[in-house]
Amino acid sequence: MKREQKKDQNSRRELSAEERMYMASQWRLMARRFFRHKIAVSALAVLGIFYILAIFCPFFAPYGKNQRLKGYIHAPPHKVHFVDESGEFHLRPFVYPHKQELNEETLSRNYTPDKSEKHFLKFFVEGKPYTMLGIIKSRTHFIGTEKGKFLLFGADEMGRDLFSRILFGARVSLTIGLVGVFLALVLGTIMGGISGYYGGKPDMLIQRVIEFIMSIPAIPFWMALSAALPPTWSVIMVYFAITVILSLRRWCGIARVVRGKFLQLREEDFVVAAKAAGASESRIMFVHMVPSFLSWIIVRATIMIPGMIIAETGLSFLGLGIRPPAVSWGALLKSAQNVQNVLMYPWILIPGIFVVIAVLAYNFVGDGLRDAADPYQ
C-alpha cells in the first residue's frame, strides 16, 4: 500500500517535470541550457564579481583613485604573510612595511621589508573619506591596515596604489563596453528594422551608408576621431565620446543581420498567420518578430563587448582614449609603454591581466549563451 503510494508520487513528480518542460518559455529553456554550461557559469560569476567591485570601487579600494602615498613611489607589491619570522602562524594575514632606500649610484629607490614590524590586514578599516554612487558618504574601506599601508599590486610613479586604481579603472573599462554595445544595438536594430520592414528607398539609403562606414579601416578611423576630441572636454564627455566612437562601426553589422531577420521573418508562416488573424502592424513587429531574434541579439551583444573593452584599452594605451585624471585599464597600461619601466616595475602590467580575464570571461559567457540560445532552431 505504502509502496504503491510512493510509486504514484514518483510518477506524478516525473509527469510534472515533463509538464514543466512543455510549459517552459523560450527564456526558461535558454536559462536551463546555459546553467548546464559549467565554464560559462563560472565566467558569469567572475564577471559578476568584477562588476560588483567596479560599482562599489571606492569601498573596495583601500585608497583613493588619485591618492598619493608618501614614500611609496614605485613600491613593489606587498607580500601577504601568515607565518612570521619565528615560524609562528597567525590566523590574520599581515604584511611587513616597506623600508625605502635610495640607491646612490642608480638613484633608484629600493624597497625592503622591515621585518621588525607586522601590519595586520583588517576588513572594514577607516580610511580616506569618499562618496560612493553620488550619495553614500563613508570612510570605511573593505580591506586595509590600521598602521602603515597595504599595496596588493604595488604603486606607480606617483606612489598611487595600483590595486585601487585597477578597481576605479574597471568602472570605466567594464562599462564602456556595455554602454557602447547598448548604443550599437539600439542603432543597429532601429536602422536594420527600418531597412528590413519598409524596404525600398530607406533600405537603399541605409545599406549604402553601412557599406561606406564598413569600407573605412577600423583602427585609423577610431584614432582619427579620438585624436580630434578637444583636449578641453571633461572626463565624462570624453568617456561618452569614446563610447560613441567605438559603437559607430559596430551597429552596421547588427543592422545588416536585423534587416535579414526581418526579411526572413516577414515570410515566416506564423507571421503571415498573425497578419491573417488581423493583428496590427506593431503587434506583428513586437509580439511576433522581435522576440524571435531577441535571443540572437543578446548573444551577439555579449560577444561584442570584449571587442569594445580591447578597443578602449588600445586607444587609451596609445593616449587617444581615456585621459588622466580619469583612469581605465588602458590608461593604466600607458606607463607600460616604456620597456625600461616594465623591466624595473613589472607589476605595472597587472591591469593587462584584468583585461585578459574580463575578455575571456565575456567570451565564455557568449559561447554559453550561443549554445543555449534558440532552443527551437
Next chain:
Amino acid sequence: MSNDETTESSPLLQVEGLKKYFSITKGFFSRVKGTVKAVDDVNFTIFKGENVGLVGESGCGKTTLGRCLLRLLDPTDGHINFNFDHKAVDLLALNKKELRAYRRYIQMIFQDPYSSLNPRMPMVDIVGEPLKVNGIAKGDELEERVRDLVDTVGLDVRHLRRYPHAFSGGQRQRIGLARALSVNPPFIIADEPTSALDVSVQATILNLLQDLQEQFNLSMLFITHDLSVIHHICQRVMVMYLGNVVEVARTKDLFTQPLHPYTETLLKAVPKIGYRGEITRFAPPGEPPDPANAPAGCYFHPRCPYAQDICKEQHPALEEWAEGRYARCHFAKELSLKGVGSE
C-alpha cells in the same frame, strides 16, 4: 448537404479577373528582369457551404491565389466580391483599416504545422490571438472560448499553457485549426493542410476538418496535391496550370471524364477512387515550363499529347462546355479523355 440546398445557396465569394504578377528584379538599380504571372486572370465562384478543391503542380500559383484571397498578397488586378451578412464588398477595394476588420471572415490553415505556430507562445495565446486582436473576447472569457475550441478540435484543455514544441505535427495542425475557427469565419482556405503530416495522421485530420465544416457551416477552398483527398471532401474542383485555371467541374464529373488533357495526366497519378494512401506528387510528362517565360499559345502545348498547330499560336479561353463544366482547351469537346472511374 441536400440537393436543393446546393441549388438554392448563394455565392459567398466571387473572384473576377484576379491577377498577381511578381516582377523579378536583379542588380543594383533593381532592373526588372522578367515577370512571373503567378495568378493570371482567374475567375471563379464559391457558394455558401461549399468545398472547392484547387489542384495543380508545384509552382502553378495555388498558394499565391490563396494568399491573394486573404489579401496577404496584394493582387495586381481583379475583384474579390465577398458576400456575407447581407453585405457585398470587394475585398480589393478596402483600405488597410477596413481590411483588418474583414480579416476575421476568411481564415487560413497552413501547410507546415511547425512554422505556422509561433514557438514563443503557449497554445492558449496562439488559439486566442484572432479573438484578441479583433476585440471579440479578452481575459477570462477569452480563455473560456479557447478552452471550448481546444476541446472541439480534440486537444486536451489541460495543455493550454504548453508551448508548440510540446506537440506533435498532428496536434499542431489541430491548434492551427482551432486558431482558424476561433473567430467563427464563414470561409476557410486550407493550403495543403495534411501534406506535411504522417500518413497515419492525415486521415484523422481530414475527418476532423469535415466534421468541423458541418458543425461550423464553413465554406472552404482546399488546396492540395492529392486528388484522392479532393475526391473525398470537395464538391467541385479547380485545376490550375501556370497561373491559369484550366478546368472547373463537379468532382464526380472531373474524375469520370475530364475535359482538359492536363487533368487527364493528373488523374493518371491517382491509383483508384477512394484510395487514401501516400500523397501522390504529380508527374506529368516533361518539365513544367518556366513560370517567368510561359510558352506562346496554350501554356500546356509543349507537354500535351493532343496538341495541334493552333495550340502553338492561340491561347484558349476558359469556356463553359456543359452545365457547370469549364475547360481551357481548344478541343475540349472533341477529345474523349480518360477519367479514373471510366476504366
